[in-house]
Amino acid sequence: MTTLADPHKESFRLSMLLNDTRYRSLTFQFIALVAIIATMAFIGGNLVRNLAEAGLNISYDFLGAQAGYDINQRPISYDSQDTHGRAAMVGLLNTLIVAFLGCITATIIGVVAGVLRLSPNWLVRKIMAFYVEIFRNVPVLIWILIIFSIMINAAPAPNAFRGDEPTASMWLFDSIAVTNRGVYLPKPVWGAGSLLVVGVFIASIIGIFLFRRYARKQLFDHGKLIPTFWPSVALFFIPVILAQLVLGTPVSLEYPALKGFNFRGGITILGSLIALWFALSIYTGAFIAENVRAGILAVSKGQTEAAGALGLRPGRIMNLVVLPQALRVIIPPLISQYLNITKNSSLAIAVGYMDLTGTLGGITLLQTGRAIESVLLLMLFYLIISLSISFFMNIYNNTMKLQER
Amino acid sequence: MNQTSQMTVSDEVAIEITNMNKWYGTFHVLRDIDLTVQRGERIVICGPSGSGKSTLIRCINALEEHQKGKIVVDGTVLSSDLKNIDKIRSEVGMCFQHFNLFPHLTILENCTLAPIWVRKTPKKEAEETAMHFLEKVKIPEQADKYPGQLSGGQQQRVAIARSLCMRPRIMLFDEPTSALDPEMIKEVLDTMIELAEEGMTMLCVTHEMGFARQVANRVIFMDAGQIVEQNEPEEFFNNPKSERTQLFLSQILGH
Amino acid sequence: MNQTSQMTVSDEVAIEITNMNKWYGTFHVLRDIDLTVQRGERIVICGPSGSGKSTLIRCINALEEHQKGKIVVDGTVLSSDLKNIDKIRSEVGMCFQHFNLFPHLTILENCTLAPIWVRKTPKKEAEETAMHFLEKVKIPEQADKYPGQLSGGQQQRVAIARSLCMRPRIMLFDEPTSALDPEMIKEVLDTMIELAEEGMTMLCVTHEMGFARQVANRVIFMDAGQIVEQNEPEEFFNNPKSERTQLFLSQILGH
Amino acid sequence: MSDTHAQTVAFVRETEIPQSPPPALEAGAVKWVRENLFSGIFNTVLTLLALYVVVRFAIFVFPWFYNGVWEASSRKECLDILREAGKGTGACFAVLVDRWDHLVFGFKYPQDGYWRILLAFLLLIVAAGPALFSSLPRRMLLFTAFYPFLAFWLVWGGSLWLPLTILGLIIATMLVFRLISSQIPVNIRQIVSGVIGVICGAGLAYLLFIGAQELVFIANSVGTEGMIAPIAYGVFWIMAIFAFVFCVPMGIFVGYAIYNSYEDGGLVSIVASLLFGYLAFVYLLSPIWMALNSIIPIELQAVASRDMGGFMLNMLLGTICVSLSIPLGILLALGRQSPMPLIKGVCVVFIEFIRGVPLITLLFVANVMLAYFLPPESNFDLILRVIIMITLFSSAYIAEVIRGGLAALPKGQYEAADSLGLDYGQATRLIILPQALKISIPGIVNVAVGLFKDTTLVSIISMFDLVGMIRGPIQNSTEWTSVYWEVYGFGAMLFFVVCYSISQYSQWLERQLNTSHH
Amino acid sequence: ATLDEVKARGKLNCGVTTGVPGFAEPDASGVWQGFDVAVCRAVAAAVLGDGNAVEFVPTTGKTRFTALASGEIDLLARNTTWTFSRDVDLKFEFIGVNYYDGQGFMVPKELGVASAKDLDGATVCIQTGTTTELNLADFFRANSISYEPVPIETGAEAVQQYIAGACDVYTTDASALAAQRANFEDPSAHVLLPEIISKEPLGPLVRHGDNEWADISRWTLNALIAAEELGVTSVNLEELSAGTENPEINRLLGTEGELGSMLGLDAGWAKAALGVAGNYGEIFEQNIGAATPIGLARGLNAQWTDGGLIYSPPFR
Numbered sequence A: 001m002t003t004l005a006d007p008h009k010e011s012f013r014l015s016m017l018l019n020d021t022r023y024r025s026l027t028f029q030f031i032a033l034v035a036i037i038a039t040m041a042f043i044g045g046n047l048v049r050n051l052a053e054a055g056l057n058i059s060y061d062f063l064g065a066q067a068g069y070d071i072n073q074r075p076i077s078y079d080s081q082d083t084h085g086r087a088a089m090v091g092l093l094n095t096l097i098v099a100f101l102g103c104i105t106a107t108i109i110g111v112v113a114g115v116l117r118l119s120p121n122w123l124v125r126k127i128m129a130f131y132v133e134i135f136r137n138v139p140v141l142i143w144i145l146i147i148f149s150i151m152i153n154a155a156p157a158p159n160a161f162r163g164d165e166p167t168a169s170m171w172l173f174d175s176i177a178v179t180n181r182g183v184y185l186p187k188p189v190w191g192a193g194s195l196l197v198v199g200v201f202i203a204s205i206i207g208i209f210l211f212r213r214y215a216r217k218q219l220f221d222h223g224k225l226i227p228t229f230w231p232s233v234a235l236f237f238i239p240v241i242l243a244q245l246v247l248g249t250p251v252s253l254e255y256p257a258l259k260g261f262n263f264r265g266g267i268t269i270l271g272s273l274i275a276l277w278f279a280l281s282i283y284t285g286a287f288i289a290e291n292v293r294a295g296i297l298a299v300s301k302g303q304t305e306a307a308g309a310l311g312l313r314p315g316r317i318m319n320l321v322v323l324p325q326a327l328r329v330i331i332p333p334l335i336s337q338y339l340n341i342t343k344n345s346s347l348a349i350a351v352g353y354m355d356l357t358g359t360l361g362g363i364t365l366l367q368t369g370r371a372i373e374s375v376l377l378l379m380l381f382y383l384i385i386s387l388s389i390s391f392f393m394n395i396y397n398n399t400m401k402l403q404e405r
Numbered sequence B, C: 001m002n003q004t005s006q007m008t009v010s011d012e013v014a015i016e017i018t019n020m021n022k023w024y025g026t027f028h029v030l031r032d033i034d035l036t037v038q039r040g041e042r043i044v045i046c047g048p049s050g051s052g053k054s055t056l057i058r059c060i061n062a063l064e065e066h067q068k069g070k071i072v073v074d075g076t077v078l079s080s081d082l083k084n085i086d087k088i089r090s091e092v093g094m095c096f097q098h099f100n101l102f103p104h105l106t107i108l109e110n111c112t113l114a115p116i117w118v119r120k121t122p123k124k125e126a127e128e129t130a131m132h133f134l135e136k137v138k139i140p141e142q143a144d145k146y147p148g149q150l151s152g153g154q155q156q157r158v159a160i161a162r163s164l165c166m167r168p169r170i171m172l173f174d175e176p177t178s179a180l181d182p183e184m185i186k187e188v189l190d191t192m193i194e195l196a197e198e199g200m201t202m203l204c205v206t207h208e209m210g211f212a213r214q215v216a217n218r219v220i221f222m223d224a225g226q227i228v229e230q231n232e233p234e235e236f237f238n239n240p241k242s243e244r245t246q247l248f249l250s251q252i253l254g255h
Numbered sequence D: 001m002s003d004t005h006a007q008t009v010a011f012v013r014e015t016e017i018p019q020s021p022p023p024a025l026e027a028g029a030v031k032w033v034r035e036n037l038f039s040g041i042f043n044t045v046l047t048l049l050a051l052y053v054v055v056r057f058a059i060f061v062f063p064w065f066y067n068g069v070w071e072a073s074s075r076k077e078c079l080d081i082l083r084e085a086g087k088g089t090g091a092c093f094a095v096l097v098d099r100w101d102h103l104v105f106g107f108k109y110p111q112d113g114y115w116r117i118l119l120a121f122l123l124l125i126v127a128a129g130p131a132l133f134s135s136l137p138r139r140m141l142l143f144t145a146f147y148p149f150l151a152f153w154l155v156w157g158g159s160l161w162l163p164l165t166i167l168g169l170i171i172a173t174m175l176v177f178r179l180i181s182s183q184i185p186v187n188i189r190q191i192v193s194g195v196i197g198v199i200c201g202a203g204l205a206y207l208l209f210i211g212a213q214e215l216v217f218i219a220n221s222v223g224t225e226g227m228i229a230p231i232a233y234g235v236f237w238i239m240a241i242f243a244f245v246f247c248v249p250m251g252i253f254v255g256y257a258i259y260n261s262y263e264d265g266g267l268v269s270i271v272a273s274l275l276f277g278y279l280a281f282v283y284l285l286s287p288i289w290m291a292l293n294s295i296i297p298i299e300l301q302a303v304a305s306r307d308m309g310g311f312m313l314n315m316l317l318g319t320i321c322v323s324l325s326i327p328l329g330i331l332l333a334l335g336r337q338s339p340m341p342l343i344k345g346v347c348v349v350f351i352e353f354i355r356g357v358p359l360i361t362l363l364f365v366a367n368v369m370l371a372y373f374l375p376p377e378s379n380f381d382l383i384l385r386v387i388i389m390i391t392l393f394s395s396a397y398i399a400e401v402i403r404g405g406l407a408a409l410p411k412g413q414y415e416a417a418d419s420l421g422l423d424y425g426q427a428t429r430l431i432i433l434p435q436a437l438k439i440s441i442p443g444i445v446n447v448a449v450g451l452f453k454d455t456t457l458v459s460i461i462s463m464f465d466l467v468g469m470i471r472g473p474i475q476n477s478t479e480w481t482s483v484y485w486e487v488y489g490f491g492a493m494l495f496f497v498v499c500y501s502i503s504q505y506s507q508w509l510e511r512q513l514n515t516s517h518h
Numbered sequence E: 001a002t003l004d005e006v007k008a009r010g011k012l013n014c015g016v017t018t019g020v021p022g023f024a025e026p027d028a029s030g031v032w033q034g035f036d037v038a039v040c041r042a043v044a045a046a047v048l049g050d051g052n053a054v055e056f057v058p059t060t061g062k063t064r065f066t067a068l069a070s071g072e073i074d075l076l077a078r079n080t081t082w083t084f085s086r087d088v089d090l091k092f093e094f095i096g097v098n099y100y101d102g103q104g105f106m107v108p109k110e111l112g113v114a115s116a117k118d119l120d121g122a123t124v125c126i127q128t129g130t131t132t133e134l135n136l137a138d139f140f141r142a143n144s145i146s147y148e149p150v151p152i153e154t155g156a157e158a159v160q161q162y163i164a165g166a167c168d169v170y171t172t173d174a175s176a177l178a179a180q181r182a183n184f185e186d187p188s189a190h191v192l193l194p195e196i197i198s199k200e201p202l203g204p205l206v207r208h209g210d211n212e213w214a215d216i217s218r219w220t221l222n223a224l225i226a227a228e229e230l231g232v233t234s235v236n237l238e239e240l241s242a243g244t245e246n247p248e249i250n251r252l253l254g255t256e257g258e259l260g261s262m263l264g265l266d267a268g269w270a271k272a273a274l275g276v277a278g279n280y281g282e283i284f285e286q287n288i289g290a291a292t293p294i295g296l297a298r299g300l301n302a303q304w305t306d307g308g309l310i311y312s313p314p315f316r
């Protein structure tokens, strides 16, 4: 055969930039690059010009300036003399707190509601369907506002606990006060020897784990099935209580008490946190319930039947066969619901919970007038949170993938 | 072959179904079923689609509730008493059309799950048994793979091994080969024949007439929820009595 | 039959492939392919699975890029120039194993789409042409249905008609019958034979040896990315030269 | 009978056993109650618990609801009426009656124009019909295309001629496209292409030149002090040099490309029609509609965007943003699928960025930042800026849905289109998108519902949508201060009705897709 | 320039609160009423000749400055305190003071609090992003007592929480406290504490950089004030604008001199502004004065001639 010229050695023509597959995509990308640069020039130019006209500049120096305002929930020490930067950190932590709490309770609510939606009990099924539809189809902002209004108007003010004939009383032997400003819980006070009690407690937690492993080993090695639930419960409480008694109650509780205007002492959970937390959980819980339901339904009936035919009891079927499979289906959408909780927590602003949007994107922005800087920083923070959550989600998904041919 | 198998049939009764009826809602699926299976007997059930074959099989295993009549398996009366159901289920193994292996567990774990949690067999022992049966179905080397990594025929053989690990005295098969490609059908049938030769009591819903001829003691033909005809395979195939049976056989063998 | 067909082969070259090589990543799929197809010639390509038959066909149509060597279709060099690619594609029709009809368009729309948008034929004219070819493949009455409503054989015939509507000078077929049920295979083969009789240049990947015998001018056997043997059908089937060909034929005809 | 089997194996049934009804326990209400409510201890407990909750809830809510006062002019009056009637609790629904208009239409929309909104809403259902129900005649799509113009006129008012003229100019632009792409002979097209190529090439070169200057200006004003500034300074300078160096070559190249496309007419007709459209909108739009309007005035009272409020504002934002974000989402999805790394990268970054931040921060951007990004003299009102941001927001989510639809298409469809000689644009438009979009509709509808709910967030940047109206003027007013449940409940109900119906529709659609996939 | 934009638009965009009774609040038919609103209307009348040619843009503490800075509004009249940083750092231009105020505290009477110093441990409702928020922190810090802030977006919500008892104290400008208390079901159950902890000169403001526009706004406000001093009221406006003996009145009302054209407006600009709702005193009495439910006394906001601080530079 005669060797023909390699077709790729044609001389370059301008039309090849358009019509030749090898250059075409480069050309398009080049044009896209130029378009991007042009857009940036346009936006940037406007920005610079507008700022100059308004006599403003872009600077993050304000983060080091004194904030001057107080924040009512401070996971780290903070007062009005601290900087705006520290105020933003407080806000960030508050965001993480409400998001974290929200994720936990939303999961619990969602799983319970999702499982109950599949219950053989007609009434329960309908109630759960009602819950899910009502909450899914009304904006979360309205729920936050409604629940906050309920908090404020239905719960008694601290005032109501006062006087000779108070109209409200504390719960659980005067240890918990539920008011429209928040919930006040007893706080542990670490007296002398409390380290020991804590030690005992940690030891008993470890004990529970060891006990459960032992029980499983017994089953696997000797075929003996040891009940674990009640022993675990006992292990959780008894050693600590014993230690308390023996050591003369080194860990005492500080009860909240009405002093002056408010309950003092104990742990305070702000009303705004509760409202936001509760609203986010119950709203997102409705979505999670649907995911859970879909996940369980995704495990085919044949799996349950096969397990049943092998003689497994319903509880075991759930634990050993259905749940492990359903989880693979449930977890990816669950993580996006966690992302949604985190993002929706920015609605804290509607109830005055001082999260990131309330501090950095709210008061700091207003007091310093650094709108562009604050909003950009705000978005950056949320982006980092979201991206890290999705990063872990991807890792999880990859490890959990079912083995296929 | 037929002869040898027949010899293993003992006089003990393995399953006794008397006047059993079942409804789905108002739909009468099973009507006045009477059936006695001796220990060691191998029964093939056939019949047109929707005739209630699967339902019958599943009733024996308490996967479905029956509403009238009596089912006695290995001396245990099947009632809604959970204890009895458990007892029966651990006596009776079942193979499904779609295998229903647990995709999140390895083959070995699939096989040891029930022995460990139901029979409370120590894990080690359970694994040994499992390997024994996996060898029997000729796939011990797949023990650590996941079901998704096996072919259909291999999966069905694992499903059989999984049932056998519970050391059942009776095996139920519901169209175990109908979801398989032709070359895989043979693998599975071979396994079943081997099982049959060892004297296992078997009830098998299948349309594999070759299999029926080779191993069955009795072929049962069902239609519209009733047992229409039953007979020894030779008689059944060569000399069907009922018109419906004739029609059915002409269709099925005409292929 | 073979005689008449051979007469239509002209001296013009329809496709000329010289020293063509293709890699998928580092995997060398096609090696030093040399092939010249005269206008009017009908070539059947066969070979074991994975030997690169589909890839060869798809290279001719520029669905895959080749990395070395030269392909000339109807005088147009297949380079990375889009103009040439467009030209070649409008000369060359292609039928896929899975038909790949557009499910959201009616049969008629499937057939008129390319003429209208690529050839800029007025709609009316395009529809007339389409009906003409639909009649040719004997399903004019299905024109207003959707592909999902047709049987596999009908779908494949529509796919052929769809290609023909672009009035290609060369047709490529990639296992057009292998996804079909036996009774439908005949429908499609008949259509292809008819096409062959009209003198269309055809390259066809198929294992239908009856078809090859009846219409092919030349049978090409590929293995491991190379053309191992090519010959006239009679010669090829009765007197294969290479050992690999013999082995392959024994398997395929043994069926 | 049973033991006969063992001995005489053969058995033939001669008679048909009749169908009989199931035993009484197995049918009717008794069975239902037993199976569904009391099928075990656990279930019985659950049932009783659920009943308790339901009853408690009813006892709590029912009197409140039943005693509701519908006519009063303030909360005080409401309470007085309740007290006089001796009823303990009772809702004060009078607020809904009193502020009905505000809740639904906002407090600035002219009262005699409410019919316009209602009409626009009814027509919306008609217009959305063919997109949502594939069984409706395709010809209705014509109305769908016309609807935006009609709705714009109905809602914003002004002269009917304005939207009509816009529509006319759009059609004219499309005609120009048609004309150049296929109707005129090639040699004339060659001349046209040349002229347009020169114009566009020169224009582009000039724009890039200005852009380069702009970038130098930005770089200089960023300065080199601080930590990040020097980097930004360098980047802007590099971009400026890039733009400067390539302004002429790019101009020449684009001009050439336009000229070069005269044969098939693709590029030149797009550019020419865009050019025509631009010029027509700048120079012809207002003279034409004003002239038409002075001849036959058809006018409705004009209403400014600012004056939209209440639930209507939520509906407006929802529909406008979703419809605008679908085309954008399609482009993003296609871009994300693109084999070109730069284009893919831009789309990925955009989508992931938008999906990573809360909508509220984007609304802050609309509120406090967007004005800085636009030319000083441009005057976008808040609604427009909010629409832009919400559209960007939802387009990212819609892009992900559509990407799923694209991924679900078999590769064979792309190949078949290729082998027929369709180019990328044709294949995408005619083959890929129609199928991908159809699969994506349920997903898009879900995004739309979510977005519609999220439109309430605009209340946080002090717009008076339904929630803003409640939190602002109504609860602020002397008469209705501290009225909560009635208004929030009403708001929740409005949203529930709309969202629930839409999501039921989408579930129906999903079932349809699952069963009838051809 | 802003003036041209406003004229071209035919409407003045004026930022007001989302609702403080007496200062700015839409009534049941959606028409904005109030003391701050009157300033907007006066400026609109001066520029466009029509006191109704105003687009009221409700703003929260949070959105007000960005709305002004971004050009969404031309004038912000929203009981905003004139402070150094707002004037200098945020680049705004306060055009005067229309109400001299100070931050006060409101508590329910039943708490029996007599002084702000007794508020140790109290929960305080406070509007975010205001000067009062910063003053509050300073005040409690200076007196070394503790408190718990409840930050709230709008006045209305603050009031709701205060009434429900979610906070013990509500603090903001004393004028707003009085205004909002007037709305309560039982105003007498709440007291204002004697301490006024800050100076809050409230005034309208415009953007930096457009001095012409600032002048127009500033002198419109001054015209309202000067009119009261000179005895020009809505009753005698027509009569006086026919010409008077007093040259300053004549200059104000445009029958003498060129003040209008110096501003780039008609000669009758001030007359138009006064024609909307009368002079400063009339506006005060109509909206927040002793005869209204809000019932504020003139106090510091009396004319300088009556011992107050309200003082307009001469029209000359």
Ligand SMILES: Nc1ncnc2c1ncn2[C@@H]1O[C@H](COP(=O)(O)OP(=O)(O)OP(=O)(O)O)[C@@H](O)[C@H]1O
Pocket: B024, B027, B029, B047, B048, B049, B050, B051, B052, B053, B054, B055, B056
């Ligand atoms: N869960 C159910 N509810 C209602 N009807 C059912 C249910 N399961 C099965 N049926 C009906 O009962 C009848 C018998 O079903 P069954 O599955 O036992 O038939 P089969 O003989 O196994 O048929 P096939 O050969 O198709 O598997 C059928 O008509 C079927 O439609």
Ligand SMILES: Nc1ncnc2c1ncn2[C@@H]1O[C@H](COP(=O)(O)OP(=O)(O)OP(=O)(O)O)[C@@H](O)[C@H]1O
Pocket: C024, C027, C029, C047, C048, C049, C050, C051, C052, C053, C054, C055, C056
């Ligand atoms: N996109 C691809 N990437 C990598 N390898 C590929 C790709 N497509 C095909 N191959 C490999 O190239 C080889 C040739 O494939 P090709 O489809 O051409 O074979 P074939 O002869 O058509 O086989 P069959 O009869 O199964 O269709 C095969 O080994 C296949 O695995």
Ligand SMILES: NC(=O)CC[C@H](N)C(=O)O
Pocket: E061, E078, E079, E080, E081, E127, E129, E130, E131, E132, E172, E173, E176, E200, E202
């Ligand atoms: N209450 C307010 O909204 C205004 C508070 C205060 N006068 C300020 O300007 O910040």
Ligand SMILES: [Mg+2]
Pocket: B053, B054, B055, B174, B175
């Ligand atoms: Mg069956």
Ligand SMILES: [Mg+2]
Pocket: C053, C054, C055, C174, C175
């Ligand atoms: Mg192939």
